[in-house]
Amino acid sequence: MSDEIKSSLPTPPPDPQPEAVQSNLPIWIVVLTLILIFIGGLYFDQHGGWFQAQVYGPYASADQLELYQPKSGAAAALAHGKVVYEQVCGLCHGVDGLGKPGQAPPLAGSEWVTSAGFNRLAHVPLVGVNGGIKVQGKDWNMAMAAMGAALPDADLASVLTYIRSSWGNKASEVTGEDIHKIRSTLGAHPAPMSGDQMAAMPE
Amino acid sequence: MKTGLPVIFAVVLGLGGSTVGFVLAPAVQLGGVKQTTVLNSTDLYPPQRIGDATLGLQVYRANGCAACHTEQVRQEGVACDVVLTSAGKNPQAVSNLLATLTMTHLTKEAADTVADQLTAAGGKVETHIVPVGVDLDRGWGVRHSVAEDYVYDYPVQLGNLRAGPDLANIGVRSPDSNWHLLHLYAPASAVSNSKMPSFKYLFNLQKVGASPSPDALSLPSGFAAPAGYEVVPTTEARQLVAYLLSLRANQPVYDAPFTPPAKP
Secondary structure (H helix, E strand, O other): OOHHHHHHOOOOOOOOOOOOOOOOOOHHHHHHHHHHHHHHHHHHHHHOHHHOOOOOOOOOOHHHHHHOOOOOHHHHHHHHHHHHHHHHOHHHHOOOOOOEOOOEOOOOOOOOOOOOOOHHHHHHHHHOEEEEEEEOOEEEEEEEOOOOOOOOHHHHHHHHHHHHOOOOOOOOOOOHHHHHHHHHHOOOOOOOEEHHHHHHOOO | OOOHHHHHHHHHHHHHHHHHHHHHHHHHHHOOOOOEEOOOOOOEEOOOOOHHHHHHHHHHHHOOHHHOOOOOOOOOEEEEEEEEEEOOOOHHHHHHHHHHOOOOOEOHHHHHHHHHHHHHOOOEEEEEEEEEOHHHHOOOOOOOOOHHHHOOOOOOOOOOOOOOOOOOOHHHHOOOHHHHHHHHHOHHHHOOOOOOOOOHHHEEEEEOOOOOOOOOOOOOOOOOOOOOEEEEEOHHHHHHHHHHHOOOOOOOEOOEOOOOOOOO
16 A cells, blocks of 8 residues: 555544543442451451461360360269379379378278278368278378368369279269268368278268 | 662561561461370370481481371361260160260260250260361371471471371371381382382392391282392381381370270
8 A cells, every 4th residue: 555545545533542530439349348358357256266276177266175175974084083183192192093101001902992982981081081090901100181171072073983993993983962962061170080080980 | 769668668568477477476376385285184295206206207308208198187077976874763764865866976065955865864974076077087097186296396297298198197007117117118018009109228138147137027929039138127217117106196185175985
């Protein structure tokens, strides 16, 4: 195409130029964004665990994790008894229940522990013993403070259940209500019993 | 340079933000993780790794095991099973009730309701916490991995590809060190369809001396050493196996509770 022909054609109209105009952000976008942020916040609050180091995976919050801790059942009570025993009693009676010469008599196989009833046994940690007792034909002459007096009923019951069913012992379990009954027969600060008094207690 | 200040500001924001998010926040959140106690027990978890097992982590790392193996077990959910331990004094009422109740795969709330109903009828119940997940169905673990599992790992060998099985609990799943040695020397001799490469260079092929070495592998036919030779694991192989056997993520802890099976 020559220049001559091109110049003879009519000039095309100029392309429409884009033009910048100021316009307000549509209000629905603002509202929608705020609603989405709000829903996201709610979801995070319920499922995020709030950055707690111990909350993972299937658990959504610290409360839920606490809810799912295995607590019920005889096994859990026994396990709790073991924990309390090792903290309170194990130092002298030994974590193996064999006692320590010159410190505390054995609990494993002891007729004091495995008796059919637990009335006498429960009195030992509740009031304490002062003076000699006979365990498995052997004399033990020493004092035990009322180590269990400060324990809650349920804790003391689980300890007694634990020592009555561990290390080969096979005796009935003790419940918190039993301990509560026995404790309520005692005064506020019962005096420690002597070994002979304790031995004379009904089982 | 008009944009200098905004560029510097953007760089500081970008690098600072990622340092806070990826380094500082996790360090604050989990940097102080220590040994924890096993649930309902006074035992500590995890036990400190000793001797060969400590060195084995470096062998594991040097051989790139983490390229194909993970050490992280996932758990998708948690369920409660209600277990009747004793029917009590009124077995008829309890068994009538049992016929109408679902006992397994409950939420905690539903399990508590069921337990209350059965207790009211005179039965004795236990509620068992049961983790649920695909990895657990495969037998790779008993619960999801928690931060405490890695307290003694440096560097942590999490891995992100599972060309091979997860190893978080391998010490419980395969407690036999001879099996591990055989498997490292000739994977196909232990697992028929194994894709794992052989780690023969962790073993010495040596002439049988005056008497055979007590450490020599007893290889199945088809994998056995040529006559007059024996295969003896090197120190590295032993360390690696000691490390693998120390991977035992099977204890219930507060972060990952479950009811362990009753001891016989």
